[in-house]
Amino acid sequence: MSRLQVVSGKGGTGKTTVAAALALALATEGKRTLLVEVEGRQGIAQLFETEALPYEERKIAVSSGGGEVFALAIDAERALLDYLQMFYKLGSAGRALKKLGAIDFATTIAPGVRDVLLTGKACEAVRRRTKQGSYTYDYVIMDAPPTGRITRFLNVNDEVAGLAKFGPIYNQAQAVMRVLKSPQTAVHLVTLLEEMPVQETADGVAELRAADLPVGQVIVNMVRPQLLDGDALRGASGGRRDEIAKALTAAGVTGAAGLVEPLLDEAAEHAQRVGLEREQRAALNRLELPSYELPLLSEGVDLAGLYQLAKELRKQGTGS
Secondary structure (H helix, E strand, O other): OOOEEEEEOOOOOOOHHHHHHHHHHHOOOOOOOEEOOOOOOHHHHHHHOOOOOOOEEEEEEEHHHOOOEEEEEEOHHHHHHHHHHHHHOHHHHHHHHHHOOOOHHHHHOHHHHHHOOOOOOHHHHOOEEOOOOOOOOOOOEEEOOHHHHHHHHHHOOHHHOOOOOOHHHHHHHHEEEHHHHHEEEEEEEEEEEOOOHHHHHHHHHHHHHHHHOEEEEEEEEOOOOOOHHHHHHHHOOOOHHHHHHHHHHHOOOHHHHHHHHHHHHHHHHHHHHHHHHHHHHHHHHHHOOOEEEEOOOOOOOOOOHHHHHHHHHHOOOOOO
């Protein structure tokens, strides 16, 4: 299994939740995972009900079997200061540049540089080893930008091509791309069983493949249960008012006659939704990618719900 798991998806599909659940699922039986945030939203801290993440790796959860989840919020300015110190030994001069606003200017005027810094920090964590020679983290999971930006974000080599043809920033981009385009990396796309997210997922898969970036799995999030079996779904659009009224009366339901129409309306609406979702599943199947499905949690996603989603991912094969 790839050691760098990148999670993207259309806004509103719950990609941060899925990334967090994936980190928990992979951190089983003593495994260590690092969950990386690159957009500065502190969504990971909210999910794990902890204080805002600093620019340092911090343990935030323990999974089954003693596995540990660490988290890091990568800040582009801090990453650039690290970079300047690493390659140019600027030290206090680098901090002076930050006070002057030069760091913010550099990461804003050259977004390709910013993406190299963000992805580079994650790739460094993938490559890092302990003094004993083993990897520091078994898996690194990145909560990445949305599907519409993911290919450009990951394809940093092209982004910096017009800025640098040689030197440290060029070499850094090359090192990042060696990880991102290798079997060490898999880019997963999160979607809902709705037309727009599914179409954006299909477009994202096509763009990633065109850029020769490794596509992983499709993760269908917030899947609602099918409440009616096949016969009931077919009957929902066929009336059957008299049968339903008699069944309600036989069950001792008062005011049965007044409930028939609302029940039929709800059943018809449910049948329509199931039909549309079936069409979207077929569209996803045409992508010829492995897929997972995560249920809609009616109470919302709290910490307990996050562990529930991780358990569901493990049951479907993640981390096994």
